[in-house]
Amino acid sequence: APRHKNLWFAFGHAHHGLTLGPVTGRIVAEMVSGERPFIEPTAFRADRF
Numbered sequence: 001a002p003r004h005k006n007l008w009f010a011f012g013h014a015h016h017g018l019t020l021g022p023v024t025g026r027i028v029a030e031m032v033s034g035e036r037p038f039i040e041p042t043a044f045r046a047d048r049f
Helices: 014-032
Strands: none
Touching: none
């Protein structure tokens, strides 16, 4: 969230939330803690639209 520091969004899985939720949680946890995510998350940025 550009105007809200430390606010992270992790949604938009449609009907795949049950299977994609855990991997999304891992990516977000790695990003929040300053670790390098195990995959490149740039392709999933909201501002790509």
